[in-house]
Amino acid sequence: MHTKPVPVPDEVSAPFFDGARDRKLMLQHCSACDGWSFPVRERCPHCFAAALTWRQASGRGTLYTFTIMHQVMNPGFASAVPYNVAQIDLEEGVRMVSNVVGIGNDALRIGMALDVVFEDVSDDIRLPKFRPVAG
């Protein structure tokens, strides 16, 4: 059973979570400057245009950095420690915080190639996680 806090989508972030439910990693893209952005926002962080649309991202990236959580800061994570919290640089040029799954924490390496997977956390919410690319 999933015991961790579950995100509550709002009007602006709903397309991200709708995409994740369909196992698609959706990011905002600016039609004015061709830039990608994350986290979700109302205006482009590069040129401030309100011209953001949603596009499916590649789901590919590399591990920028990570830390290992040993302390239980929220009781919902008690069975998860020690777990990694990772920053992933996506091919689109944005950095996302998630977890690397399918690999032991000892095997995490900065720069390793990762690919998105989706984890069910409730009946309505799936979250993007990342796994090492085979080979």
Ligand SMILES: [Zn+2]
């Ligand atoms: Zn822009």
